[in-house]
Amino acid sequence: xxxLLGVLVVVIxxxxxxxxxxxxxVAGIATGLLGGLTPGELLAAFGEGFANSRAVTxxxxxxxxxxxxxxxxxxxxxxxxxARFGKLTTGRFLALYLGLRQIGAAVxxxxxxxHAQTVRPLAVPMAEGAAEQRYGQLPDRTREKIRSFSASxxxxxxxxxxxVFLAVGSVLLITSFVNTTYGTHLEPLHLALxxxxxxxxxxxxxxxxxxxxxxxxxxxxxTANAESLAAEAVK
Amino acid sequence: xxxxxxxxxxxxxxxxxxAAQMAADRSNPKRLGTGAFxxxxxAGFVYSSWVVTKQAPAEPLGVAVLLMAxxxxxxxxxxxxxxxxxxxxxxxxxxxxxxxxxxxxxxxPAVAMACAIGVKHLSIGxxxxxxxxxxxxxxxxxxxxxxxxxxxxxxxxxxxxxxxxSGRGMLEAMGWAMLLPQxxxxxxxxxxxxxxxxxxxxLTAALLPxxxxxxxxxxxxxxxxxxxxxxxxxxxAFPVMTAAVGWxxxxxxxxxxxxxxxxxxxxxxxCGTLVTPMAANYNIVPxxxxxxxxxxxxxxxxxxxxxxxxGCNIVIMSLFAF
Numbered sequence: 001x002x003x004l005l006g007v008l009v010v011v012i013x014x015x016x017x018x019x020x021x022x023x024x025x026v027a028g029i030a031t032g033l034l035g036g037l038t039p040g041e042l043l044a045a046f047g048e049g050f051a052n053s054r055a056v057t058x059x060x061x062x063x064x065x066x067x068x069x070x071x072x073x074x075x076x077x078x079x080x081x082x083a084r085f086g087k088l089t090t091g092r093f094l095a096l097y098l099g100l101r102q103i104g105a106a107v108x109x110x111x112x113x114x115h116a117q118t119v120r121p122l123a124v125p126m127a128e129g130a131a132e133q134r135y136g137q138l139p140d141r142t143r144e145k146i147r148s149f150s151a152s153x154x155x156x157x158x159x160x161x162x163x164v165f166l167a168v169g170s171v172l173l174i175t176s177f178v179n180t181t182y183g184t185h186l187e188p189l190h191l192a193l194x195x196x197x198x199x200x201x202x203x204x205x206x207x208x209x210x211x212x213x214x215x216x217x218x219x220x221x222x223t224a225n226a227e228s229l230a231a232e233a234v235k
Numbered sequence: 236x237x238x239x240x241x242x243x244x245x246x247x248x249x250x251x252x253x254a255a256q257m258a259a260d261r262s263n264p265k266r267l268g269t270g271a272f273x274x275x276x277x278a279g280f281v282y283s284s285w286v287v288t289k290q291a292p293a294e295p296l297g298v299a300v301l302l303m304a305x306x307x308x309x310x311x312x313x314x315x316x317x318x319x320x321x322x323x324x325x326x327x328x329x330x331x332x333x334x335x336x337x338x339x340x341x342x343x344p345a346v347a348m349a350c351a352i353g354v355k356h357l358s359i360g361x362x363x364x365x366x367x368x369x370x371x372x373x374x375x376x377x378x379x380x381x382x383x384x385x386x387x388x389x390x391x392x393x394x395x396x397x398x399x400x401s402g403r404g405m406l407e408a409m410g411w412a413m414l415l416p417q418x419x420x421x422x423x424x425x426x427x428x429x430x431x432x433x434x435x436x437x438l439t440a441a442l443l444p445x446x447x448x449x450x451x452x453x454x455x456x457x458x459x460x461x462x463x464x465x466x467x468x469x470x471x472a473f474p475v476m477t478a479a480v481g482w483x484x485x486x487x488x489x490x491x492x493x494x495x496x497x498x499x500x501x502x503x504x505x506c507g508t509l510v511t512p513m514a515a516n517y518n519i520v521p522x523x524x525x526x527x528x529x530x531x532x533x534x535x536x537x538x539x540x541x542x543x544x545x546g547c548n549i550v551i552m553s554l555f556a557f
Contacts, residue, residue: 003431003434004434006425006429006431010455011465013479017550018321019308019310019411019543020411020415020515020519021303021308021411021414022305022309023307023330024304024415024421025301025304025305027423028425030423031425034429035425037428038293039430042425043293043297043301044292044297045293045297045424046293046296047286047292047293047294047295047296047298047300048286048297048421049300049418050283050296050300050417050421051282051283051286051287051296052420053420053421054243054246054280054283054417055371056248056516057413057416057417058274058376060246060249060402060413061242061246062343062375063401063405064250064379064383064401064402065339065382065383065386066340066399066402066405067402068383068390068398069339069386070325071319071332071401072320073320073326074329074336075325076326077329077333077336077337078337080329081334085323087404109351110371111351111374111375112344112348113344114375115520115521115525117340117343117347117375117378117379119525120524121522122340124525140499144528144529145529147525147526147531148522148525148532148535149537151518151521151522151525151536152509155508155517155518155533155537156540159508160505163501163505170469170470171498172506173473173501174497174498177473177477178493178497181482182482184493186493186494186497188496189391190494190498191494191498192498193494194498194499195498197547197555198549200539203542205540206540227440
């Protein structure tokens with residue numbers, strides 16, 4: 001039971017907004033020592049964990065070229081481009097992104113989209129540009145909301161698309177785990193088919209929330225603009 | 236054969252170069268700490284190549300990782316004033332270059348797609364061209380390198396220092412968030428070897444009443460959700476919850492369709508991934524990358540969808556799996 005203290009450290013650390021690196025470091029040390037690792041084994045665990053998880057940081061390889069293009073105005077051009085499609089509101093654009101992301105992941109193209117390669121340089125400026133086109137300058141609060149929803153469209157599209165693909169990690173994990181542990185012969189195809197109902201629910205519900213974002217933006221920004229106009233008039 | 240290690244080296248070396256730039260940047264009040272942090276990560280990336288093949292001890296790397304956590308966690312890192320273009324210059328440049336700017340940006344996804352579909356099956360002299368099992372990393376890595384070449388040629392940018400400086404600015408802006416996913420992966424392994432999973436599995440099995448199908452479904456799916464929130468990863472939660480509830484109770488006792496029970500169980504875990512800061516690469520890193528003030532912004536945007544989808548999974552399993 002005592003090893004669960006590490007979990008408690010994590011929960012309290014995140015809840016009190018301590019620096020996550022320190023929280024995770026302390027939780028790891030505490031759990032390892034309580035779980036009977038020697039200090040040497042613990043250090044080796046940290047080292048091996050870093051070495052074996054380098055794949056999650058590989059997206060950094062795209063930062064120089066993304067930074068270069070941003071320096072030459074990539075985000076500005078993305079805003080200009082979206083303005084030409086007058087019917088494409090922020091919500092409709094993000095729902096479209098969600099759909100493409102989900103279909104891409106479902107046919108195995110998981111690394112084609114992503115936060116570094118598509119969300120920051122393309123999706124966010126387009127989603128913001130569509131709102132700017134209608135309401136002019138956006139307050140910071142609105143920008144944060146649009147960016148958060150852009151990130152959510154990427155994540156939800158990925159998570160609830162990839163399981164429909166046969167050769168993805170999670171499907172292979174399920175088959176290898178139960179086939180070796182329980183001696184069954186589960187086929188990846190059956191698992192992939194059972195991922196479809198939830199995938200459809202995910203697209204329908206999150207897509208609906210993204211479309212509703214338009215109405216929220218309209219309500220918030222029209223009142224914000226009306227207030228600033230009123231303030232101007234008083235001057 | 237093109238290997239994933241080559242791209243880890245490339246990332247490591249570029250971190251080292253950027254670290255040198257950071258340490259020399261007088262506009263950053265914490266330039267030495269910042270340079271040390273990124274220098275350690277860069278060196279760690281390269282040294283790791285020998286750790287994964289067991290040719291070098293992992294302990295020194297462990298010391299370095301803890302040092303990185305202390306450097307960034309205790310506020311020894313900061314950021315300089317990025318040397319870049321003004322918004323006016325960017326607008327002028329965008330007007331001049333127009334949609335050609337999208338060509339290098341779309342090169343990354345295009346090359347990644349080509350690697351996933353075609354290049355994966357190519358082989359030279361009986362050896363596959365791409366290292367097996369690393370196609371995702373390779374697609375992204377090759378895509379980024381090709382895109383950089385295309386971009387520099389198209390923009391007639393001859394100085395390699397320009398993209399390196401731009402990349403460094405983004406790294407500094409992201410700061411500690413870059414290291415968090417790897418540190419969390421480590422925590423997951425430590426949780427595993429210390430038996431946290433077994434304890435949670437035992438607790439769940441002890442709390443579970445054996446006679447109600449619907450309670451068992453809810454315990455399995457909500458258990459997957461909660462345990463994923465704790466571990467930050469549905470893959471870590473799946474074997475534990477499946478061994479405790481999914482297989483013995485839902486498949487064994489109530490004769491559920493195995494494929495449906497397990498696939499939906501995993502998806503309930505994914506709902507947990509949407510709401511936990513422990514899944515830093517999906518939730519915290521994007522917040523840093525998109526320069527959000529609220530690091531929990533993406534989680535807040537995802538929370539209602541995650542809740543509703545967990546409910547959907549419970550309904551779908553109840554209706555179709557038995």
